[in-house]
Amino acid sequence: MRTGHKMKNAALAALLLGIVAAGASQAFAQSASEPQAALIEKGRMVATGADCMACHTVPKTGKPFAGGYGIVSPLGTIFSTNITPSKTAGIGNYSEADFSRAVRLGIRKDGAHLYPAMPYSAYAEMTDDDIHALYTYFMNGVEPVDTAPKQETALPFPFNVRLSMAGWNLLYAHKQPYVEDTTKSAEINRGAYIAGALGHCSSCHTPRGLLMGEDGSAFLSGGFVGPWYAPNITSDPVSGIGGWSEDELVQYFRTGHADGKNQAAGGMAEAIQNSLQYLPESDLRSLAKYLKTVPAIRDQADDQPAHAFGTAHSDEANIRGVYGPNEHNSLRNGEELYSGYCASCHQPDGAGSENQAYPSLFHNTATGAGEPANLVAAILNGVERTTGEHEVLMPSFGPGSYVTPLSDKQIADISNYVLKRFGNPKAQVTMEDVAVARGGGSVPLLAKMQPYILPAMAAAALVVVLAGCILAFVLRRRSKASVAIG
Template sequence: MRTIPRLAGLALLSLTFGSASAAAAAEDLTALVDKGKAIATAADCMACHTAPRTGKSFAGGYGIVSPLGTIYSSNITPSKAFGIGDYSEEDFERAVRKGIRKDGAHLYPAMPYDAYGAISDQDMQALYAYFMHGVQPVEEAPENATQLPFPFNIRFSMAAWNLLFADRSPFVPDTSKSDEINRGAYLAGALGHCASCHAPRNLLMGQGADAALTGGFVGPWYAPNITSDPISGIGAWSETDLVQYFRTGHLDSKAQAAGGMAEAVQNSLQRLPENDLKALAAYLKSTPPVRDPMDKKAAHDFGARASDEPSIRGLFPPNAHESLKTGAELYSGYCASCHQPDGAGSTNQAYPSLFRNTATGARNPANLVATILYGVEREVGGQEVLMPGFGNQSYVTPLTDGQVADIANYVLTRFGNPDAKVTPDDVATARKGGPMPFLATVQPYIVPVMVAAGLIVILIIAVIAMSRTARRKDAASTT
């Protein structure tokens, strides 16, 4: 009679401990997912795997324009049919660190696995937990798929590229540096993948390890030198300056974020904790300075207030057509209403000054041209920052290559670096997506060269075969 209550008590005790264990496990998973979300934010996964304004989170379909063709991001939600829902943790780690999908196909390095290889094992585990348990599955494939031209469409060719440029192991702290600088190095190198944009590319589009953070083209934009050099880099910026720029994408009398940097601020940097931003700033300030010998002073030190408005007012009647012909006139018609006739910008600098501005003071004027063509767009703290572009897709007024060059040269001469010059050909290059790297330049010739090489090989084989046949006949005739 007493055994029944005893068994019931044991069962109740077991259930109680089981519930406590399950609750603890749930708390552990929640903490791991939260950590993974923070890592995904620092790694800026949202920027590439979510189509701006219209796409669902991490559902892919964002077109990453590269010189080799447009690469469309994939669905990385936990959908088993369309995403990564059937990836094991090992599958996930292999994709993120090595750029190899579960099915064995190679990813293109538009996904910066060459940097993500340095993510720690603990962070990789948390990242996997977040994408499996913290992301809503999207049961649909991206609308567009990547279709690069031959031979870049042969994904297996990336295996050789990976051996050369993507063999990174998890980050190991430098014991001679502070914890803050080590944290900043990890954020910049592994998660933030800063060198993916701020480093030049070699002939095979790999990063030069000896030139990390010294600047490089990203399509029509130029990601500048961010080493600690005070002239070519960010050495003249204080750590407070850097933190403000990371948080807002704007720093009075220095710079504004546009292009890919605007995306990084919007989706990643503004959402990081203050300590991480300070660590990132401390690390950049600690990097070895690298100076371009052509740079004579910092880009943000160029320019001053000036205005040609009095000399051009009243030259044409109000109903005149095509009266904007010179750089000064074009600037007055298209730019002065926001940036002011004297280039000082608005009082609150929502429309920034055009002097003491890295876009106009840089020796390379690529970012000034790209800004005119593509505009500026970023959302920070719930506020939209917008400058319309004047390129082909402009909803204001598309400008010709010559007009953009005229405006750029006027701005450079009046407000920026007068030694920098822009030609219509420079604008045409930016309009096409930026300078063409070696691989993109030779791509049209690869197939003809392969065919010609194949014909030469066949010809050589035929000549050898005919020579051997002739020798056999000669030998037979002599016997």
Template sequence: MKHFVMASLAALFTFGVQAETPDADLLHKGEQVAIASDCQACHTAPGSKSAFSGGYGIASPMGTIYSTNITPSATGIGNYSEAEFSNAVRLGKRADGASLYPAMPYTSYSKMTDEDVHALYFYFMRGVKPIDQANQQTDLPFPFNLRFSMVFWNLLFADKGAYQNDNSQSPEWNRGNYLVNGLAHCNTCHTPRGVLMQEKSDQPLAGGPLGSWYAPNITSDPISGIGGWSNQELVQYLKTGRAEGKNQAAGGMAEAVENSLQYLPESDLNAIAVYLKSTAPIRESGETQPAYQHGQPMDVENSIRGRNPNNANHTLSNGEVLFSGNCASCHQPDGAGSANQAYPSLFHNTATGMRNPDNLIAAILFGVQRKTAAGEVLMPGFSSPSYVDKLTDQQVAEISNFVLHNYGNADVRVTAWDVAWVRKGGHPPLLAQAQPWILPGIIAAIVVLLVIIALWRRKRRRNAL
């Protein structure tokens, strides 16, 4: 009898272990999908210790959109069925029927497979700690606050088609395609937008403005895109945020590397590189040289040393002395950067070699912060309230022009006006510029229509007499 009981307990234990294994595997798979999709970056407020609890203010041309609590709590998605969760992720439709704004990249997540959605739902419901935190309400100006208008936008621009493997391509290429245009949603940032903020389908991954920053061209073009990068350099960049002699991640890309890309398996990073190197090349008009090939060393101290007496005041009057006083201690007087390149070289650097200088300006204004397994990179922002001697728009322009002329693309010029726009969050698109006139325009159109109807009715009465 004793042996029977022991055998029964052993069998039950073995059955329990076997029963738990699929759940553990599914939980791990869901976590990997969440990492690849970069859910935490947007759904966790800066400085918050409660992952996925929402409250992150996503700057958009239409106004600030606050991410929601997606923990399995009553204030989060705890009451969502799997079907409702799938609709939110892939169709941009909340459980209450309201439409999400495409700051939530459901236009890319629509490619997510049923298996990945199921695993992601399981992870959020079983593997994420519930946090009872109320959502901060998004309050956009009229007419962008009319969420039902997204129904029409989705009909016009949202692709609801599931991802389909291309059997003429390798499994690695297909995985890369799925990541770039689906889970990792690279396309949402690196594809230019049209008048109604839709992705321009004829220019995939060709680059475009992203608030204060600029998401560069990542097509296979060797001049404008990443065609001149090796697969190994691309993998290194995605994993660490830096590819020596090419580029360093800042802004939103630094967040993607820190929160998502560095945790992807090497096979996924290789797949992304394979896919990107196979994309149709898109050349930007007038470009003849890759951004990372511009510039050379130039020691600023040789040109300014001894120019003024030791007790002189108000000498920070141009780009070279402003660079010497604010930048040279880290990036070195010759612009070569620190030995470990934590402070990168300013020549052979995409940020200084691009024809669009926004990333250079934004790095000066807002700084660079990136933490990976390779180490932490921290550059202070010279517009930060904590910085004692904040730089004016004109001073930032002077530094930018000195850097561009000596270390980067000498054909590019920056004005104080350019800096002011970057400081404000970037040039607003046409739709945002038109916003103050939309309501008056609607009222005027209604008035005109009423006048036309009134005149028509009067004319009809006269004819009847």
């Protein structure tokens, strides 16, 4: 009986120990999963701040981070890759070191170099903590997609030689993980980190040189991105955002619109739609505070801020009744074209809709800027962005328009009318300007040189071979002559 009693006690003790152990194990798992969940969430916010979604997801139809989005560059279209944790089509086999090397140095796991359409030269400033959180998110918080993008990058020679990026990196990719400036406030440091390491603002807002590297002496002073112009966002009160209040900047980051200032379109609309609108208020304020400290750079052609131009004006009284109601080709100049295609949304006097979903055309940087590229690009490509529950849509009047495609002359005429009546009257748009924008923007010298690079290399090689043959011939003759003399 005693033995049986002891066995029962032992069994009961084992059961209790098992229950305690199971409880402890569950408690440990819970405590381990909570930090993991927090780390994944932090990584998700880092990915949001870095705007990874914009380039690695095909808009509307693609799965998150599955790649295949075509990034049009002056050197050719670069297709983004699958960065889901798929082990067959994505980055599932990347270690954290591999991941960090790709994100911060632009070198894939297989050793091949990435093109700087992936802004690794800016991501190089990301901290180790953020890289760790980002890696954790992509490996544990993103659904794997086991399908590779249908299209791969195939740039023309010599741009398809990825090893050449090693030389480019030596010239332009030399940043290190961000170190706080102890002379600046925590907010300014945070803003600098968001603008530099995560938001890579300079990738668009800094002009580029011959080899497509950023011009450090003109930091954030504005630059072309295809047909769009990323404006000066230094602290200059005339050419930059010095005349914007902090609240106006925050409103713009959150909604893509700031009354009496500007509205986001093109790549900036994508950045706000996919990234900035989801950042916490503190981050947006830090970004605004930082931009207000960026050294001012002024375009000497600017004599007043772009948002200060223009007043309400209507020419409807002058054109009503000039043509019969059924007369063909009755929109023959800028004011008539504006009345027919623009006034229904932007109002005959250019004041825009009451809620400014269709913005005022005066006190608007798109019409008041000395460079009218964004006005032309907006007409050609339209404007589309969604922030919160609000969708803004301006139809395009370029190829494939579901409204009415307009010719280069018609777009130039509308643009010049808008500039004269509502914007900067010194700015002018030509048919050639529209044609360039329609073709994707001006072509940089490096791209213009591309057809001649291979022939030039062949010619140079031929010159080297001929020079070698001549040198060998001369040396042989000298050798024979010395032998004969001897």
